[in-house]
Amino acid sequence: MSDQTLSGLSLSHFSAGYPRRKVIENLTVPHLPRGKITALLGPNGSGKSTLMRAMAGLGPCRGELLLEGENLLTQPFSRRAEQVVYLPQTLPAGVHLHVLESIIVAQRAAGGRHSPKRQEEVMALLRQLGIAHLAMSYLDQLSGGQKQLVGLAQSLIRQPRLLLLDEPLSALDLNYQFHVMDLVRRETRRRKHRGPWWWCTTSILPCVTPTTC
Template sequence: MLELDDVTVKVGPQVLARNLSVALAPGEINVVIGPNGTGKTSLLRTLFGELQPAAGQIRLNGQAMPRHHLGPWRKQFGYMPQDTGLDLDLSVLEVVLMGKLDHLGMHVDDATLMEALEALRAVGLVALADRAVHSLSGGQRQMVLFAQVLLRAPRIMLLDEPVSALDLKHQVLLLDLLHRQTRKNGWITVVVLHDLNLAAQYGDRLVVLAHGTLQAFGTPADVLTAELVQRLYGVAVDVGHDRFGDPHIRPIRERSLHPVSLQQEAA
């Protein structure tokens, strides 16, 4: 269990998040949603230890996150930030192998090499293993980084907008894979998504943030209401349900109450 107990995060005088209390269970995908600039990325950076809580405590299976010497804490995480760059003069396979950088020597053993190739196969890019990573599209680079995170075999997965550069097919591929691996490995998975429909489809729990505070935490069916979306995003929506019972968000397009016909305009 990954627990936040009354956590407040500050950078200088600026408060990025305040009084966050939530418990995240193994084997579940927790999707963080909320308007831009509301503390979603700050939450992931705090869990990873890049930002230190100004108040409160973070615990993993009852053990508090240390204030110093964070190396052992971070080794338990697979962290995929949003701004990845990857303008490296390395092959796709070499980038994936960097996921085990702490364990690599001058020679990569066959077992590790096969693990890296399997991670690439899982994301559909094994045929590009020898390609220079800087020659790939942004979406392909995102999938390479996900393969790198897979290779780390983490206990906790943190992903910040992992599908933002992907087309629909690869969004589904990555999130389906994340779902399967979370269940199989008992990961505690925390992923930031802007697409509310993807959040509803793949999230076991939604962590709803606004103005740096926790607005709601629960299943998509319990959390995603038209009232909440209107309040957070300032957009009127209809909330229906798909064939599996997951909420489906449809913005209500602004329409003229008295449409003018082309003939009237011409007159």
């Protein structure tokens, strides 16, 4: 195995789908380097969400999913969940938590203990996303775009090695689309040497170009 493969993400003979319908079959992606944003583009129904859910361990799959040379498919789900975070297009409905509480819960899920310093990290992230004023608002009272931003905060606070974003801009206005993609790009660069990778799929990618990523 080459050093290049060991320092990035790759898929080999990867298949995913449902018991009676194959969606992704025998997909091989040789190498996606660390510290980069990769955009997965395709028409509706082409299997983008199915692929990412399977990579996160949320759907049946087979083959190899290598992260730094380690096959994530052979790991227990709990171990993979520590390394891979999948953000769906919409957050689960009916969650009656404050925004701040929901992000602290996500932080604890990644092994972080609650403390004043940890809470300040959460608030700093909310300020970066422009939603600090929503900290004490309930999730089930937010708009679709606000929920997307909270979901992104929940994902970022966990500091995964691989972040899978499914249509992360779909409910945001144009100004927030640029703001969010700029934030993701900056976080990608900042964390590059810690080993995270970012895989974004969206129909609008205003800031993802070969020169900015």
